[in-house]
Each structure stands twice: as C-alpha cells, then as structure tokens.
Amino acid sequence: MTTKRKIIVTSALPYANAELHLGHILEAVQTDIWVRLQKSLGNECHYFCADDTHGTPVMLKAEELDTTPEKLINSIQIDHINTYKKYNINFTNFHSTHSDENKFISEDIYNAAKEKGLINKKTIDQLYDETKQMFLSDRFVVGTCPKCGAEDQYGDSCDICGASYSVNELIKPKSSLSGSVPVIKQSDHIFFDLNKQRDVINDFISTSELQKPIINKLSEWLDDDLRDWDISRDAPYFGFKIPDEVDKYFYVWLDAPIGYIASTQNWLKEKSYRDLWSKDSEYEIYHFIGKDIAYFHGLFWPALLESADLKLPSGIFVHGFLTLNGEKMSKSKGTGINAQNLTEVVNSDLVRYYFACKLNDKVEDIDLNLEDLIQRVNSEIIGKYLNIASRCSSFIKKNNNKLSNTKDDALIESILSKKNELIDYYTNRQFSKAVKLIMELADSINKYINDNEPWKQDHDTAVVTASSALEAFKILTVYLSPIIPEITNKSFEFLNIDSLEFENIDTSLNDSINNYKPILNRLEKIELPREEDKMTDENQINIDDFIKIDLRVAKVKEASHVDGADKLLKLVLDVGDLGERQVFAGIKKAYDPEDLNGRLVVLVANLKPRQMSFGLSEGMVLASSNDNGIYIISPDEGAEPGQRVK
Numbered sequence: 334m335t336t337k338r339k340i341i342v343t344s345a346l347p348y349a350n351a352e353l354h355l356g357h358i359l360e361a362v363q364t365d366i367w368v369r370l371q372k373s374l375g376n377e378c379h380y381f382c383a384d385d386t387h388g389t390p391v392m393l394k395a396e397e398l399d400t401t402p403e404k405l406i407n408s409i410q411i412d413h414i415n416t417y418k419k420y421n422i423n424f425t426n427f428h429s430t431h432s433d434e435n436k437f438i439s440e441d442i443y444n445a446a447k448e449k450g451l452i453n454k455k456t457i458d459q460l461y462d463e464t465k466q467m468f469l470s471d472r473f474v475v476g477t478c479p480k481c482g483a484e485d486q487y488g489d490s491c492d493i494c495g496a497s498y499s500v501n502e503l504i505k506p507k508s509s510l511s512g513s514v515p516v517i518k519q520s521d522h523i524f525f526d527l528n529k530q531r532d533v534i535n536d537f538i539s540t541s542e543l544q545k546p547i548i549n550k551l552s553e554w555l556d557d558d559l560r561d562w563d564i565s566r567d568a569p570y571f572g573f574k575i576p577d578e579v580d581k582y583f584y585v586w587l588d589a590p591i592g593y594i595a596s597t598q599n600w601l602k603e604k605s606y607r608d609l610w611s612k613d614s615e616y617e618i619y620h621f622i623g624k625d626i627a628y629f630h631g632l633f634w635p636a637l638l639e640s641a642d643l644k645l646p647s648g649i650f651v652h653g654f655l656t657l658n659g660e661k662m663s664k665s666k667g668t669g670i671n672a673q674n675l676t677e678v679v680n681s682d683l684v685r686y687y688f689a690c691k692l693n694d695k696v697e698d699i700d701l702n703l704e705d706l707i708q709r710v711n712s713e714i715i716g717k718y719l720n721i722a723s724r725c726s727s728f729i730k731k732n733n734n735k736l737s738n739t740k741d742d743a744l745i746e747s748i749l750s751k752k753n754e755l756i757d758y759y760t761n762r763q764f765s766k767a768v769k770l771i772m773e774l775a776d777s778i779n780k781y782i783n784d785n786e787p788w789k790q791d792h793d794t795a796v797v798t799a800s801s802a803l804e805a806f807k808i809l810t811v812y813l814s815p816i817i818p819e820i821t822n823k824s825f826e827f828l829n830i831d832s833l834e835f836e837n838i839d840t841s842l843n844d845s846i847n848n849y850k851p852i853l854n855r856l857e858k859i860e861l862p863r864e865e866d867k868m869t870d871e872n873q874i875n876i877d878d879f880i881k882i883d884l885r886v887a888k889v890k891e892a893s894h895v896d897g898a899d900k901l902l903k904l905v906l907d908v909g910d911l912g913e914r915q916v917f918a919g920i921k922k923a924y925d926p927e928d929l930n931g932r933l934v935v936l937v938a939n940l941k942p943r944q945m946s947f948g949l950s951e952g953m954v955l956a957s958s959n960d961n962g963i964y965i966i967s968p969d970e971g972a973e974p975g976q977r978v979k
Contacts, residue, residue, distance in 0.1 A: 542648030909975015
C-alpha cells in the first residue's frame with residue numbers, strides 16, 4: 334500500500350488595502366488545482382492563507398476613508414473571502430496577520446532568533462517626509478534604481494532588474510505620499526543577521542524543490558553581499574510592537590509570512606503550530622508565490638524559520654505575472670478589472686480552465702485573452718467534453734435512462750490508462766499539458782461515437798455504445814475535477830453518482846443516469862465592467878459630501894512645460910475673486926501649452942495644496958480619460974472665472 338503524503342500548502346497573502354485582482358486569482362487557482370489533486374489521490378493536504386494586514390499603506394488607506402485600520406482590514410477580509418469562494422478556492426483556513434496567533438508566533442520566532450545572537454541594533458540614516466512628518470517605509474519612496482538605472486522604482490527593490498537594495502541607495506528619491514524630496518534623519522533600527530544564516534540558505538537552495546531560474550537568481554543574490562535585514566519600522570506604523578523596544582514595530586515582511594503559520598495555528602485551535610511546522614514534522618511544506626516576492630521567500634524566510642528551529646519549505650513554486658489581452662493591467666486603460674467583477678459576466682470555472690490551459694512549471698507571464706477564452710470554452714469544454722454527455726444521453730433516455738451492463742472495455746481502458754501520466758502532469762504543475770491530454774481523450778471518445786454511429790445501430794447496441802462512452806466520460810470528469818469543480822459536480826449529478834476521486838476512479842456507474850440538462854451555454858462575448866462604471870454603496874456619496882467640494886470656473890492665464898517632468902504642465906489660473914492659482918496637471922501628452930492659454934477649465938478649489946519638487950500645486954483641474962487620450966472638462970463660453978460649479 335502506498336504511503337499517503339502529509340502536505341501543507343500556502344499561497345501568497347493578499348494585501349488588505351484593496352479588493353482582489355485577477356493576479357491573486359491566478360495564483361489561488363494554480364494552488365487550488367494542485368491541492369485538489371493531492372486530496373483526490375488520498376493525501377492529507379491543507380491549504381492555508383491569510384490577509385496581509387500590516388504596514389503604512391493600510392494605515393494611510395484607513396485615514397483616507399476616515400476609518401480605523403482594524404475596521405478597514407475586517408471589511409477587506411470579508412470581500413476577499415467572498416471573492417475566493419466565487420472562484421471555488423477551497424482553503425483549509427483563511428486568517429489574518431493581525432491576529433493574536435500571529436502576534437504570539439512573531440514574538441516567539443523573534444525571541445528565538447535573539448537568543449541565537451541573530452538580532453542586533455544599529456543607528457541608521459533614514460528618509461523622512463517633512464510634509465507628512467513621518468519616516469518613510471521602503472514602498473513610499475520612489476526613485477531611480479541604483480543597479481540598472483530604471484526610473485520610478487520602489488525603495489527596496491527594482492521591478493525591472495529584480496535587484497534588492499537599501500532605500501538610502503535609491504537615486505533621486507522622493508516621497509510618494511507628498512511628492513517632496515525627503516530629508517535624512519537618524520533612527521535606531523533592529524536587524525536580523527542574515528549573513529550568519531548563509532549556510533542555511535545555501536543548503537535550502539540546494540535541497541528544496543525550486544525552479545532553475547529561481548535557483549540561479551537566489552544564488553546570484555546570495556553571492557552578493559548579504560546585508561543585515563532591517564526588521565523594524567518606526568512609529569507611526571500599523572503592526573505589532575517589537576518586545577522590549579519603544580515605538581518600534583515589526584516590518585511587515587517579518588510577520589507576513591509568519592501568517593502562514595498563524596493561519597495553521599488558528600485552525601489547530603488548542604494544539605501547537607509546532608506539531609506541523611517543527612523540524613521533525615512529517616509534513617511537506619510548499620509555497621506558491623509570484624516572481625516578485627521570490628527574494629523574500631528564498632532568502633529571508635528560510636533563514637528566519639531555521640532560527641526558530643522550524644521546518645524549511647520543501648519547495649517554492651513561482652509563477653509569472655498576469656496580463657490582459659497582452660497588456661499590463663491598468664485602471665487608467667480600463668483593464669483594472671477586479672476579480673469579483675469578472676464573475677458577474679463569466680462563470681468562474683471557465684476562468685479556472687483558461688488559466689489551467691496556460692499554466693506550467695515555468696516562471697512565465699500568463700496572458701488572459703478574452704477572445705481566446707471564449708474560443709477554448711466553446712470548442713473544448715462544450716464542443717468536446719460536454720458534447721459527449723449531450724449526444725449520448727438521448728440514446729440512454731430511450732432506454733428509460735437505464736445503462737447497459739455491457740461496456741466496451743477497450744475504450745474505457747484506453748482512457749483509464751492515461752491516469753498516471755495525468756497525475757504526473759498535475760503534480761509537476763504542468764496543467765497546460767494535463768488539459769491538452771484530457772482534450773485529446775475527449776476527441777478519442779467523440780471519435781468512438783462517430784465511428785460506431787449509434788444513430789444507425791439497433792436499440793440495444795446503441796445503448797451499449799452510449800453507455801461505454803458515458804463510462805469514459807465519467808473518467809474524464811474525474812480528470813477535470815481539480816480544474817473545474819463546479820462543472821464536474823454537475824456532470825456527476827447527471828451521471829447519478831457521488832463525486833469520484835482519482836483513487837477510486839475505476840468505480841463503475843450505477844444502473845441509471847439522470848436526464849441531461851445543458852450544463853453550460855456557449856459564450857458569445859465577454860463585456861468587462863470598468864472599475865469606474867461599477868456603482869456600489871461604498872463609492873456613492875450624499876449631497877453633504879458633494880457640497881464639501883468647491884468647484885470653480887477658472888481661466889488659463891499661462892501654460893508652460895515643467896523641466897524634468899514627462900507628464901506635467903504648469904498652469905497659472907485666474908479664479909476670479911479667489912485670485913490666481915498655480916496647478917501642476919498631468920496632461921502634457923494630450924495638450925501643448927499654447928493651446929490652453931485663455932481656455933476655461935473647472936478647478937477643485939478647496940483641495941489641500943500639495944508641495945511637489947517642481948513647486949506648490951494649489952488645486953486640481955478636472956479631466957476625463959480613456960484609451961484614446963485625456964480630455965479637459967471646459968465650461969461653455971459665458972462662464973466667468975471664480976463662478977461656482979453646482
């Protein structure tokens with residue numbers, strides 16, 4: 334008897350300041366398919382995840398919405414859980430990093446590292462936003478990458494070359510919160526001595542299941558100078574305070590991955606997380622992540638786990654980014670569609686299927702092409718797979734829905750013989766190969782029906798042919814069940830059997846089936862809702878909110894280019910009794926300065942002035958945009974500067 338595996342699986346924690354996007358769903362679907370396969374084989378497999386809740390972005394988002402961080406993350410979590418459910422993501426447990434479990438385990442791991450001499454304190458130069466009066470975390474500083482020279486990169490890593498660096502190494506840094514150039518102030522920070530864990534990291538890279546490009550990248554990073562890892566942030570900060578320190582908080586990247594363990598602890602209740610995560614645990618541990626966080630999971634995470642005598646990951650499976658119709662997703666281009674919105678116009682199982690058609694074991698970007706999705710669904714799921722059930726059901730119905738006791742064993746065995754090959758594809762995350770093989774098997778079953786021509790056979794022979802094809806269809810349904818669980822459950826219902834697994838796939842059908850009802854309609858067109866077109870209770874305002882906005886007619890007295898700015902024009906506006914206002918508007922790509930002089934525009938006059946590196950911006954000029962360009966909103970002739978817009 335084959336020994337059953339014990340497995341813990343995680344996917345990256347979605348950040349708790351916004352709704353889920355399709356990239357989150359791509360990763361969750363990849364993980365869920367793999368987990369469902371393991372369970373179908375009879376393995377004990379647990380899928381843990383949580384919301385990543387700490388850090389300055391959550392704090393500022395809550396401030397923007399005039400709420401508390403706690404209320405914000407609670408509402409976001411409800412949305413995240415509901416969205417994952419819509420895509421049939423079957424977590425063992427979904428938790429939050431802002432939890433008692435995570436606080437306890439973070440402190441436990443920190444203290445263990447401290448006892449091993451891996452924690453030290455240093456006085457460092459840190460960037461400080463004088464406008465906002467706060468130290469800037471890495472993600473609130475943008476500038477030029479010190480390694481490759483790419484502009485508009487974050488303060489901790491470069492999206493272009495993948496380099497990781499100190500925020501103080503960033504060239505021409507500026508605050509993304511205020512636009513001002515930050516000053517340097519000194520602060521005491523807590524560090525994890527990563528260099529002392531070099532051997533641990535080396536062993537991890539050489540023994541764990543990692544893709545070749547990830548091994549190469551981690552090795553490259555490891556060959557560089559392993560600087561001490563700054564694991565603290567200064568107040569104000571939303572997170573856990575560091576024990577025995579004043580106004581110091583754990584950096585989000587310390588307690589975020591610990592959220593995997595905390596979610597496990599929340600599920601275990603009274604038992605200890607060490608029962609599953611200790612070094613001598615029987616459980617294998619696998620992380621599914623995007624390529625942008627391979628650095629943290631491949632270097633920091635194993636070093637941190639080992640410091641607390643916890644089990645290192647058995648493998649890390651990295652995927653690429655998601656694009657839409659060949660373009661990077663962007664709200665400004667109308668492609669910023671959140672995951673829940675997509676389920677309003679297309680069955681989520683079909684999205685799962687399409688992702689599976691694209692996913693493999695490579696670190697490659699995945700493109701969601703909607704026309705291709707429609708074609709694949711119509712030709713493969715409907716035209717090949719479900720077509721078997723549809724065309725066979727009529728022959729069985731003529732037999733009072735009774736199946737024949739006689740079946741074509743050769744057909745059934747030919748479909749069943751591919752089980753192990755298919756399991757290997759699933760296990761190795763070669764989902765596109767799995768789908769290709771399944772559709773080839775569907776073709777062979779349809780060919781079997783065509784070759785036997787049951788419509789020309791006598792009643793009994795036709796029932797044998799149809800019964801044999803449906804027995805083969807049952808096997809296909811099991812094969813597809815990790816990918817499209819909702820559709821396959823409906824197929825099992827039609828076949829009049831409980832859902833089957835890979836381990837009992839050879840269970841024969843019952844004596845009869847149910848009447849066939851169309852399981853899926855052909856797709857014609859997918860109209861994606863734009864974010865700005867979706868009206869919800871959350872984005873509606875009342876008249877009192879509107880009255881707070883002071884909109885004024887203004888005339889452009891002078892428009893000019895801004896040195897060093899790719900997108901901005903400087904506008905000097907006549908606002909009547911309010912005098913002149915200087916505004917920096919991101920309209921350079923759409924308008925020449927000379928075309929704007931004398932033009933009437935609409936100004937948000939009571940917007941708080943913003944100090945930019947180019948000067949003070951005293952309001953905002955209203956404009957709209959679409960794929961074709963930017964369009965300034967102008968009052969009709971006759972309106973006077975300073976008039977209120979009501």
